[in-house]
Amino acid sequence: MKHRQLEAFQTVMVSGSTVRAAELMGVTQPAVSRLIAELENSVRFPLFDRVQGRLLATPEARLFFREVEASFRGLDRLRAAAAAIRDHGSGVLRFGCFAAGSVDLAPAAIRAFRARHPRVRLTLHVTWSSAIRDGVVDGTYDIGLAADEIDQSGIVSRPFYVHAGQIVMPAGHPLARHETIRPEHLAGVPLLGLVPEDRARQRMDAVLLEAGVTPEYIVETPNSATICALAISGDAVGLVNPIVTGRLPADVVLRPFVPQVQFRSLLLFPAHVQKSLLLKDFEGELLRFRSTGGR
Numbered sequence: 277m278k279h280r281q282l283e284a285f286q287t288v289m290v291s292g293s294t295v296r297a298a299e300l301m302g303v304t305q306p307a308v309s310r311l312i313a314e315l316e317n318s319v320r321f322p323l324f325d326r327v328q329g330r331l332l333a334t335p336e337a338r339l340f341f342r343e344v345e346a347s348f349r350g351l352d353r354l355r356a357a358a359a360a361i362r363d364h365g366s367g368v369l370r371f372g373c374f375a376a377g378s379v380d381l382a383p384a385a386i387r388a389f390r391a392r393h394p395r396v397r398l399t400l401h402v403t404w405s406s407a408i409r410d411g412v413v414d415g416t417y418d419i420g421l422a423a424d425e426i427d428q429s430g431i432v433s434r435p436f437y438v439h440a441g442q443i444v445m446p447a448g449h450p451l452a453r454h455e456t457i458r459p460e461h462l463a464g465v466p467l468l469g470l471v472p473e474d475r476a477r478q479r480m481d482a483v484l485l486e487a488g489v490t491p492e493y494i495v496e497t498p499n500s501a502t503i504c505a506l507a508i509s510g511d512a513v514g515l516v517n518p519i520v521t522g523r524l525p526a527d528v529v530l531r532p533f534v535p536q537v538q539f540r541s542l543l544l545f546p547a548h549v550q551k552s553l554l555l556k557d558f559e560g561e562l563l564r565f566r567s568t569g570g571r
Contacts, residue, residue, distance in 0.1 A: 277318045284311035369398045372408035372417035375499040376517045385561040412544045420544035425475040432545040440536040445513040459487035468503045468514030469493040
């Protein structure tokens with residue numbers, strides 16, 4: 277039993293004659309008759325009787341036709357599904373993102389992606405970088421954006437961005453008069469810091485200690501955006517990832533820190549899993565917005 281034989285049978289059943297079926301299939305009438313005969317040999321019961329010059333389907337053929345129709349409808353659905361996936365995309369994309377990337381970058385990339393793939397459901401989960409890494413490993417996330425302090429075993433990672441950290445402070449802070457902030461400027465100054473396991477925090481502490489400055493942290497948080505919010509009032513300052521500084525209020529200012537303390541992030545993917553077209557498109561949107569932080 278071959279697909280071409282079933283196609284000839286279905287076409288004859290719908291059109292009512294082998295002549296019309298031949299026209300629809302783009303073949304000769306004898307070719308259609310031969311396909312029907314081959315199918316009868318395969319199923320081992322007659323499909324048509326010729327009565328007074330007309331081709332009439334047997335009762336067995338009508339029963340068989342129901343199954344053939346169901347099979348062809350299934351093929352049509354498969355073709356439609358393939359076209360939808362190819363032309364529009366469908367399904368779910370799961371994205372794990374660390375806090376700094378979720379402020380402007382991730383929303384901008386998601387908006388641009390959804391404009392092209394409105395039928396795709398995209399989930400965004402903001403959490404710790406280590407949890408993002410674990411989620412990529414166990415299949416919770418299709419793609420992750422994380423800081424570089426993670427264990428990179430068991431995943432595929434690629435560098436995403438490297439940004440020089442900046443010092444955020446209230447607009448009226450004494451340090452605001454400096455064009456750049458150096459380690460010695462922070463001696464005795466209350467600091468807003470990232471958590472100790474953060475690589476940028478560790479790099480910052482190393483720079484301060486090398487300059488003979490003992491950091492005096494009064495608040496620690498995993499989120500640069502929180503440091504910006506805490507700096508609005510009071511006398512504390514903090515090193516922040518510039519990716520979160522796109523919408524700072526007028527009563528806080530930023531100053532470059534010298535020597536540079538870099539914030540580094542990684543894109544994470546499951547190991548041994550091919551990227552889907554949708555995932556490649558979303559990765560492209562993230563890369564497009566990485567230099568501007570989503571702005």
